Amino acid sequence: MEQKNVVATIYLKNGNAVKGIDNFEPMTDNVIELARMYNDSGIDKIIIFDLSDDDEEHEKNIQTIKNINRNIEIKVCAGGNINRLEDIKKFIYAGCLQVIVNGAKLASMDLAEEASKRFGKERILVSVENVDFLFKYKDKLNENFHELLVLNPKLYEAVENITALPYVLYYEECDYDQLVQILRRGNTRGIAGTFINDPDTDVMKLKSHLSAAGIKMDNFAPALEWADLKKNSDGMVPVIVQDYRTDEVLMLAYMNEEAFRTTINIGKMTYYSRSRKELWTKGATSGHIQYVKSLTADCDYDTILAKVSQVGVACHTGNPSCFFHEIIKKEYMEKNPLKVFEDVYAIIQDRREHPKEGSYTNYLFDKGIDKILKKVGEEATEIVIAAKNPDPEELKYEISDFLYHVMVLMAEKGVTWEEITQELSQR
DSSP: OOOBEEEEEEEEETTEEEEETTEEEESOSOHHHHHHHHHHHTOOEEEEEEOOSSHHHHHHHHHHHHHHHHHOOSEEEEESSOOSHHHHHHHHHTTOSEEEEETTSTTHHHHHHHHHHHHOGGGEEEEESSSHHHHHTTTTHHHHOSEEEEOOGGGHHHHHHHOOOOEEEEESSOOHHHHHHHHTSTTEEEEEEHHHHSTTSOHHHHHHHHHHTTOOBSOOOOSSOGGGSOOOTTSOEEEEEEETTTOOEEEEEEEOHHHHHHHHHHSBOEEEETTTTEEEETTTTTSOOEEEEEEEEOTTSSOEEEEEEESSOSSTTSOSSSOOOOOOOOOOOOOOHHHHHHHHHHHHHHHHHSOOTTOHHHHHHHHOHHHHHHHHHHHHHHHHHHHTSSOHHHHHHHHHHHHHHHHHHHHHHTOOHHHHHHHHHTO
């Protein structure tokens, strides 16, 4: 059986998430945090509908989609206000894996044909609320579309009578028996719906129930069992917790067998409190949840390294990490490339916010964007000249100069290294 997807939907109006196509009530105050929550909680793919009324709002929503894609790792596909090939291209350039055309629009098939030739049919989807579009173009569907979005749950049998294309089916409410029935069908690729969009829905629990019913889902299937691990004298295993993005060590805690199995089942770090003698899921009361990204045993099988997506802070004191009481420290030169970039960028940002007399960085900020751009251009030219010389030392110096001025430009325009690395990771 093919793996099935659980798909969340985000409706964008004026760059913000709203509750539905016809309901512009705000879904959340922060659409990026909503997307991150979907990203971490077990959602397999996000569909974004752009509900813009004009080109200005369309561009605003495109920028929001771009920011969403910079902050998450799961697949995103988007549609809405598509009237020309340029609109499809904008979604793809914003980082979307796939683009959805609207089967209710007369021009959709012509656009799909053009887009599938340009970008490949695996990047083009079509949404349908009735079977008219499918009947009319049934001979062209396989050539131009990768998947259908069936917005009416009553249509799936009619759809299957017309085409063998796989589809994602929308449900407004969670009916577990119906979900199992529909996901067992060969053409069903996934489910979406209002109940999945609800932040209170436990997606990992839903996936576990579906897996138990024989549905193949993308959830955690451990390569090691609890019995494979070596326990301490209390029958527990220590867990070192690390931020999966930054590699910062956040905390140390302990698991017993129940905590181990609960962590795997719900996808949230769960520990055993030795002082309270009870199980606790991190963030259950504080909201500072740790979503599991990976669990790895050490060479002796007696310690677990957990990489997590940390919501809020890890420490009960309010510190990001529990490790902040310095004992000794030897000064050393940082060699980690990204850490060096981040440290230099932080200094540049500090100069911008707290000007220092005589600072060259403040001189550039005071002169403004034109001066900064002039220096970036000059340094780029110096790189070209240096590259023509046989000695690489000069080239390294000029590249360093260039990167410094680029970071000044980044700070001036509000672009971070995290955004740059996210963009590069999608190339």
